[in-house]
Amino acid sequence: MDIFLQQLVNGLTIGSLYALVALGYTMVYGVMKLINFAHGDLVALSAFAGLTVYTNIFADGGTSIIAVITVFMFTAAIIAVVGVLLERLAYRPLRTAPRLSAVVSALGAGLVIQNAIMLIWGPNMKIFPSDLFPSTIWDINGVVVTFTQLMILGISSVLMIALYLFINKTKMGTAIRAVAIDQDAAKLMGINVNKIIMIIFVIGSALGAVAGLFIGIYYRGITFDMGWMYGLSAFVAAIIGGIGNIPGAMFGGLMLGLFNALISGYISSAWAETFTFILLIIVLIFRPTGILGEKVAEKV
């Protein structure tokens, strides 16, 4: 039972990271019908950018809440700018091209980001500082919960609820949903489609950036090519939940995180990805559009 509860805690933590990354995929897919293969590499870039921001600005001053918040805000801003540039340079010129051309462009963009990280920070693993969050640990009847895990769960939940409210309750959110349903009709209603797509990339990249920083803080070791596997898992999570569906991405992320943790705890972590994809294929056989369904009418 202890193993089960422990893996539950770990799984929810990893799951909320997947969910944050999955949101970026699902929003872009919902509006542009494009698998943004570079998104995972943006997540990796965020971990490295965060490392540099932290070590350069707060090298000696010790950690304060303000310092941590600044690191998060600053890194998220950098990654958002990169995400917007990515859309502008690699995806916008291909919006009317055959769909697979944009996929190749996305793969190319991922390659560029990955190798840029390698050129700037080097090919070796970097260690993320451990003092961003206090290293408090609670031991509840043998189940270990760290402060970092609570922060990851808390901040991700807040961000996801905020995003849900933004998409569903604000004028801008309505515009985003309109563009997802029909770009031409949205244009006729006076919505600036390019601006909406830019906002989607800002939000998606910033959420990915937060996930990237959390990955750095939680796992400590970061490598230039780690984005690919996180990205792929997150995309699988988005599909399991129902692509284009925001609650679906959250649900899919948490579910995949829990599933992975239980597989690692009870079977073997060497087979984790195999089980991930078997789960995906089984879900797709029985629910071809994901568990919560593709949101065709309200795709965001």
Place this chain on the structure above:
Amino acid sequence: MSKTNMIALGFLVIMGVFPFFADSAWLAVGTTFLVFSVVAFSQDIILGRAGAFHMGHAAFFGIGAYTTAILNTHFGWPILATWAPAVILPMTVALITISPIIHLRGDYLLVATIGINIIFIQVLENDLFGLTGGPNGIFGIDVVRVFGFEFFEQTHMYYMAFILLGITLFIMKSLDGSKFGRAMFYINKDDVAAQSMGINIRYYKMYAFAIGAGIAGAAGSMFSVQYSAVSPEAFNVLQSIMFFTIVLVGGSASLPGVLIGTFVMFVLPEIFREFETARYLVFGLAMILTMILRPRGIWPVKFGNIPAFLKKDVK
């Protein structure tokens, strides 16, 4: 002789005499180029012709390679005898694994096929039946022997790969005019219209996967003999992405396109090997730029919406 045939003949002549001018390092690159272009053609049958978004082709390539490696090193089969299983096994695996997911729409199929590739790699690395040699792979694969002759030299490997490419080109050419090829064109252009004409989409897509996997398996067998070793990283998802990209950068359903794609994606990075660190950065930029400037590939199919075999009849 038409212009296309001239170019094709020129290509075959250049590739035919290439071993007389190349040193051994470039001969190895040339051989791998031939093997990879065979795999790229088989990817093109699935992706370019049948229009199925398939990003796990390295798995079928790898199953062919591992079939030859395992049968040869563990069971002592001569290489020649492993050729048939190296074609049939990937075909069978493709039929079994793809048939439950063949109905999935574009991007879903793409991610599911990536999954098949990842599962294949984990089976290899975890050494499931004690046959695959784990992360190190299998060493010491024999050379091809026919009636006491041993084909062990680089040049032998090159010409074996050359013959394999020739056979593949013949198959590709035959496909164009066949019932299968015509059905593919319609499915790719408009699957609803094709279905209403009585074309069984599921059947033909499976057919494409089976042929594609079989050809990739043959190439894999050749690949394992060329390097006399196999290891999982030669067949991972990055390789699949490379084959996928080759077809789209070159021009899908276009024979010269796929060859150019293979050259651009595989040989060019070898030429720029000195710029080790920066080359993949430039490479990624080149992929984006190619797609922006030529969204249908460097050498797209020429006939537009009318298949070539229909045009012939009109004349």
